[in-house]
Each structure stands twice: as C-alpha cells, then as structure tokens.
Amino acid sequence: MTDAPQDWIHPPDLDAARTAQHAIAARAEAADRLPHEPRLVAGVDCAGAARGRPDRLRAMAVLLERGTGPRPLATGLVEGVPAFRYVPGFLGFREIPFILEALAGLPRRPELVLVDGHGLSHPRGCGTATHLGVVADLPTIGVAKSILVGRPEGELGQEAGSQVPLVWKGRQIATVLRSKRGVNPLFVSSGHRVSLNTAVRHVLDWLAGYRLPEPTRLADKLAGEARQVAEGTGPP
DNA sequence: GCGACAG
DNA sequence: ATCTTGTCGC
Structure with a gap:
C-alpha cells in the first residue's frame, strides 16, 4: 500500500497509533496471496x-534466494534516530520507518519477508509483521522469540518440529514451534497475505540447524556485526 | 487496582 | 533490546 496514511507510519501520539493499528489490521489479509514457491525471500531485524x-536504531534487510546456498544475494543497512520509544504493542512504529529504508536498499523486491516479531498474534492484530506487510504491500510472516499475548495450548514436545497452538481469547493466533532441540520455541504468526499454515511451512523450510530461520538469523547476525564495525572492533 | 509486556 | 566470560551439557 504505497498510499498508506501518514499516521500509519508516523502517528503523532499513542492514541493515533492505536487507531492506525485498528485500520491496518482491518486491511491485513490472513489468506495466502503469494507465489507457491517464493524464491526471493528477505529477513529483517533491528x-x-x-x-x-x-x-x-539500525535496521538490516537480507535478501536470500532459494537453493543459492547460505550467501545472501544482497543486504540493506540503515541507521537513524527512532521517533518512537519502545512501548509493548507499538513496536512497528519504532522499527518500520527503518525497515522500509533497508528493504528499499535491496536490488530486488522480495516475494516474502520474514520479520523478527509478531504478526497477528498481537492485542489488536497488528504486530510489526502485519504492520510492515500492509504498509509495504508485501507477504510477511511474524517470527517472534517470546510471547506478547496468548498462552500455549498443551505441552510442547522436546523434538525439533514440535508444535502447539498459541491461543488468545479462545482462538489460535500463532503456532508455538520448537525449531531445534534444546532451545526455547519460536512463535510463528501470519503477517500479511500468508496463512498461518503456510507461515509455519516456510519457517520450517528455511531452518538450517539453528533456532531462527536463515533470513531472520542472518539479518540478526549481520546487524550485530555492523555494530561491531561501527565501534571499531569489527571482525574481517 | 495489579500484573504483563514482541524488540 | 542491552550489559558480558566462563561454563555446563549434549
């Protein structure tokens, strides 16, 4: 949505931000509307x-192509002063301005974006992944490392691939996924234009022996390395 | 009123 | 998120 209202990205205050989240959530699509086998996938992290x-704040976008091995096709890095402080439930307003810039720095537009954070598993159905998806008009998946709202239903197995629903107010809002044995689970949710089942399928597809799927893991890692470089104590 | 609370 | 070395376990 290239014509997103100014308040959807830069609301003047929390009340306007809350109103914007309701409007964005109303436009979020929970059904699949993306390529069957996305080849160009991006991972973003701040x-x-x-x-x-x-x-x-620093935003890193990593572009990966299926079957091209572990090397990113390209990366986009941007840094700036966030207009929003961190307020639980409003993370998107803090990070999205930079994520949009980082994505714009990529040579090609991804067919799918994995976001570090929640999608629909949010008090108003507008986590960062959903927010970004609607604003950028891109299919997105939320991959969070902890719960914002909801409760896991049942006992999660210890084996990699184990899943249980994350339930809130009587409905499933995400899938709790043990991506690797011996690590805390991930909370996978639909962001925009990707169903929950498809979201879980793609996260599983992009796992490479680590807790996080490659797109998000690399964005996380490269953002950290960029910090080291900025401080002068950088690796090669 | 109190506790919870993505990154 | 971030402050931070070594240490315990598979």
Whole structure:
C-alpha cells in the first residue's frame, strides 16, 4: 500500500497509533496471496546502534534466494534516530520507518519477508509483521522469540518440529514451534497475505540447524556485526 | 487496582 | 533490546 496514511507510519501520539493499528489490521489479509514457491525471500531485524549512541536504531534487510546456498544475494543497512520509544504493542512504529529504508536498499523486491516479531498474534492484530506487510504491500510472516499475548495450548514436545497452538481469547493466533532441540520455541504468526499454515511451512523450510530461520538469523547476525564495525572492533 | 509486556 | 566470560551439557 504505497498510499498508506501518514499516521500509519508516523502517528503523532499513542492514541493515533492505536487507531492506525485498528485500520491496518482491518486491511491485513490472513489468506495466502503469494507465489507457491517464493524464491526471493528477505529477513529483517533491528538492533541498537553502537554503544554511546543509545538512541539510535539500525535496521538490516537480507535478501536470500532459494537453493543459492547460505550467501545472501544482497543486504540493506540503515541507521537513524527512532521517533518512537519502545512501548509493548507499538513496536512497528519504532522499527518500520527503518525497515522500509533497508528493504528499499535491496536490488530486488522480495516475494516474502520474514520479520523478527509478531504478526497477528498481537492485542489488536497488528504486530510489526502485519504492520510492515500492509504498509509495504508485501507477504510477511511474524517470527517472534517470546510471547506478547496468548498462552500455549498443551505441552510442547522436546523434538525439533514440535508444535502447539498459541491461543488468545479462545482462538489460535500463532503456532508455538520448537525449531531445534534444546532451545526455547519460536512463535510463528501470519503477517500479511500468508496463512498461518503456510507461515509455519516456510519457517520450517528455511531452518538450517539453528533456532531462527536463515533470513531472520542472518539479518540478526549481520546487524550485530555492523555494530561491531561501527565501534571499531569489527571482525574481517 | 495489579500484573504483563514482541524488540 | 542491552550489559558480558566462563561454563555446563549434549
């Protein structure tokens, strides 16, 4: 949605932000509307900037192509001063302005984006993944490392691939997924234009022996390495 | 009113 | 998220 209202990205206050989230959630699509086998997949993540620059934020976008091995096709990095402080439930307004820039830095538009955070598993059905998907008009999946709302239903198995529903107010809002043995589970949710089942399928497809799927794992890792470089203590 | 609370 | 080395376990 290229013509997203200004309030959907830069609301003046939390009340306007809350109103925007309801409007965005109303336009989010929970049904599949993406290529059957997406080949160009991006992972996005935000991290604090270098120490000594506590109020700055860095966004990293990594573009991967299926079957091309572990090397990213391209990366997009951007840093700036966030207009929003961190408020649980409003993370998108803090990170999305930078994520959009980072994605714009990629040579090609991805067919699917994995986001570090929740999608529909949010108090107003508008987690960062959903928010980004609607604003950028891209299929997105939420891959969170902890719960915002809801409760796992039943006992999650210890084996990799184990799943149980994450339920809130009587309905499933995400899938709790043990992506690897011996690690805390992931919380996979529909972002925009990707159903929950398809979201879980793609997360499983992109796992490579680590807790996080490759797109998000690399975005996370490269954002951290970029910080080291910015501080002068960088690896090769 | 109190506790919970993505990154 | 971030502050941070070594350490316990498969």
